[in-house]
Amino acid sequence: MQAHPENVDPADGPADLADGPADPAAMAALVAAQRAHVVRSTNPDARLLYGVWGAAWLVGFGLLWLADRSGSGLTVGAAYAGFGALMLVGVVVTAVHLTRRSSGLSGSSKAQRQMLGWTWGLSFSAVAALNTSLGMSGASDQVMAVVTSVVPALVVGALYMAGGAVWGDSMQFGLGAWICVAAAAGALSGPAHVHLVMAVAGGGGLLIGALVYHLRVTRSPSRARRPGAPS
Amino acid sequence: MSADLDPVIHSQARLRIMTTLTALPAGDRLTFPRLQQLLDATAGNLSTHLRKLEDAGYVEVVKSFRGRVPSTEVGATRDGRRAFEDYLAALQALLTPPAAPAARTDPEADRSATSPQEER
Numbered sequence: 001m002q003a004h005p006e007n008v009d010p011a012d013g014p015a016d017l018a019d020g021p022a023d024p025a026a027m028a029a030l031v032a033a034q035r036a037h038v039v040r041s042t043n044p045d046a047r048l049l050y051g052v053w054g055a056a057w058l059v060g061f062g063l064l065w066l067a068d069r070s071g072s073g074l075t076v077g078a079a080y081a082g083f084g085a086l087m088l089v090g091v092v093v094t095a096v097h098l099t100r101r102s103s104g105l106s107g108s109s110k111a112q113r114q115m116l117g118w119t120w121g122l123s124f125s126a127v128a129a130l131n132t133s134l135g136m137s138g139a140s141d142q143v144m145a146v147v148t149s150v151v152p153a154l155v156v157g158a159l160y161m162a163g164g165a166v167w168g169d170s171m172q173f174g175l176g177a178w179i180c181v182a183a184a185a186g187a188l189s190g191p192a193h194v195h196l197v198m199a200v201a202g203g204g205g206l207l208i209g210a211l212v213y214h215l216r217v218t219r220s221p222s223r224a225r226r227p228g229a230p231s
Numbered sequence: 232m233s234a235d236l237d238p239v240i241h242s243q244a245r246l247r248i249m250t251t252l253t254a255l256p257a258g259d260r261l262t263f264p265r266l267q268q269l270l271d272a273t274a275g276n277l278s279t280h281l282r283k284l285e286d287a288g289y290v291e292v293v294k295s296f297r298g299r300v301p302s303t304e305v306g307a308t309r310d311g312r313r314a315f316e317d318y319l320a321a322l323q324a325l326l327t328p329p330a331a332p333a334a335r336t337d338p339e340a341d342r343s344a345t346s347p348q349e350e351r
Contacts, residue, residue, distance in 0.1 A: 016272070021241045025326060027243070030243060030247060031246065035250050038269055042254075104264060104268075106260045106261075106262070107255075109259045
């Protein structure tokens, strides 16, 4: 698939580009359509990312909450295994999606995306280290339940807010603020209810975010944020 | 009618190439295969059009090696971005009828007269 111009026979490949000028209206339509296609193909799809993580949180924290309740028949070990598997699915889907959308890009965008990748990777490695350390130093199940739920959510909320501020994306900022509030509510509600709060407010909030992005996209299909966009 | 339109850009193929490259932030480039994929074009045909744009100074084609694998990257130059903006403005002018004399109440003309030209 990765062909190079020097050693590719001009006859193979999809098709020759339509050439020659068309009338001005058709040319303007061509610009709008191609710009929307490029923006769509090279930028991450917020609906997919929020949707996957919203579902993973809703089900994952839901499993932990079920395991907390005696009589549910779900063991804590099984619930954590399910939770871990869902988080792993989220990480893999995110990594594959972002890699595909960034493929072939170089320059400032690529550097920016790589730094963002490191931001998430390193901060979550630190969260994992904190959880491991607390577990090894004999923290109670109650403390572990609160810390392992609230700290990752806090990191997600803070990074969304910062990202929203930097990109000028008020939706992302608002979602981050909501996740921070959910994390605070989860912490204050204590070990008995923290998993339920994170499932419903955290996971539910992300799913609503995905839905709002979806409605935005379907209502204005060519939301290109590039300068010089024809009106 | 199209006397003011830059002939280098005024072809469907090259207009799509310039649209693709200028949709990226300034300074960004695309690898040749990715550009080809975004345009759904053949390599030979794309090369031909890129050469015309490169000759005009609108795009730069950078060849390098990633390890031992040759890599070709394409990006819009500053002149290319300016030429593309000018082209869009000229196109917009052709699509916008000249200001209507006095008491004309064509809603179509009203709408286009008040439409924003450029976002920045």
